[in-house]
Amino acid sequence: MNNNDDNRIRRRKVNSNDYNYKPKQNQRYYDERLRLENITYNDKVENNKVKKANTNKRKRTKKKTGLKLVKLFLLLILIVSVVVSIIGSAFLVSSLKDTKPINKEILRENYISSEVVEDNEIPKYLKEALVSIEDERFYDHKGVDIISLTRSIIHNIFSDSTQGGSTIEMQISKNLLTSDDRTINRKIKDIYYASQMDKFMTKDEILCTYLNNVYFGKSSYGVGKASKVYFGKNVQDLDLAQCAMLVGITNNPAKYKEHSEAKKRQEVILYKMKELGYINNEEYSNAISEDVPFKSEIE
Numbered sequence: 086m087n088n089n090d091d092n093r094i095r096r097r098k099v100n101s102n103d104y105n106y107k108p109k110q111n112q113r114y115y116d117e118r119l120r121l122e123n124i125t126y127n128d129k130v131e132n133n134k135v136k137k138a139n140t141n142k143r144k145r146t147k148k149k150t151g152l153k154l155v156k157l158f159l160l161l162i163l164i165v166s167v168v169v170s171i172i173g174s175a176f177l178v179s180s181l182k183d184t185k186p187i188n189k190e191i192l193r194e195n196y197i198s199s200e201v202v203e204d205n206e207i208p209k210y211l212k213e214a215l216v217s218i219e220d221e222r223f224y225d226h227k228g229v230d231i232i233s234l235t236r237s238i239i240h241n242i243f244s245d246s247t248q249g250g251s252t253i254e255m256q257i258s259k260n261l262l263t264s265d266d267r268t269i270n271r272k273i274k275d276i277y278y279a280s281q282m283d284k285f286m287t288k289d290e291i292l293c294t295y296l297n298n299v300y301f302g303k304s305s306y307g308v309g310k311a312s313k314v315y316f317g318k319n320v321q322d323l324d325l326a327q328c329a330m331l332v333g334i335t336n337n338p339a340k341y342k343e344h345s346e347a348k349k350r351q352e353v354i355l356y357k358m359k360e361l362g363y364i365n366n367e368e369y370s371n372a373i374s375e376d377v378p379f380k381s382e383i384e
Contacts, residue, residue: 196298198298204289206320206321210329210364212292214329215253217363219253220252223253223288228281229280236250237249254278254279255276255278257278257294257295258282302334308331313380325355326371333351344382355372
């Protein structure tokens with residue numbers, strides 16, 4: 086009987102130990118799982134930090150690379166600009182090395198016309214017609230119209246046709262001081278001489294010089310002779326319609342010496358004069374409707 090009691094007591098102790106062991110085992114399991122989860126979470130946090138650091142590093146690298154490229158591009162532009170400036174300056178000096186000082190007397194000595202008329206004999210309509218169609222910013226610039234010159238350069242680069250950007254002063258230079266050569270060298274000289282003219286001549290004197298030497302076709306240089314050839318009268322006696330028609334001939338004498346073509350050109354000039362405010366609507370209408378025959382047609 087004692088043995089049975091001892092066995093029961095032993096079993097009770099064993100069972101009691103089993104019950105105590107299981108909670109401990111479960112606790113160790115949960116502790117280990119929590120530890121592993123913490124490790125995993127910490128690893129994720131660390132990985133995110135590393136990724137973020139790498140991303141920021143790549144961004145900084147790209148930014149530095151972009152700045153380097155911008156600096157390199159600006160440096161390249163600077164170098165090209167310096168080289169172009171040096172070449173341009175050398176070409177400019179070369180083009181101007183054989184230029185000469187000019188004044189009114191030198192220009193007068195080079196006159197082409199055999200029938201020179203004085204400024205006070207030239208009708209204002211003739212001057213206004215010329216400015217309207219040839220150089221509408223004539224009274225605003227100092228010999229060179231940058232706007233017109235730039236526009237003509239761009240047009241000539243990107244178009245098959247050519248467009249002139251010469252001012253009235255530049256055309257005087259071509260007629261009296263340089264040549265008809267279609268070269269940059271000649272253009273540079275014309276620009277130089279044109280800018281010089283505005284320093285010692287009034288705008289009326291410049292217009293008078295131009296009108297006394299421009300070619301009108303039919304072997305006529307200057308308005309003095311051209312007014313007699315085309316209309317059989319002195320230049321001071323020309324009316325608005327005749328002034329506009331005479332100025333129109335200078336653009337292309339071979340074409341506009343024909344009356345039908347000259348009339349079309351005259352209408353363009355009269356409209357431009359009205360647009361710029363040189364004539365009013367009544368003057369425009371009267372001039373457009375006026376019969377303006379050439380002397381050769383009357384005869």
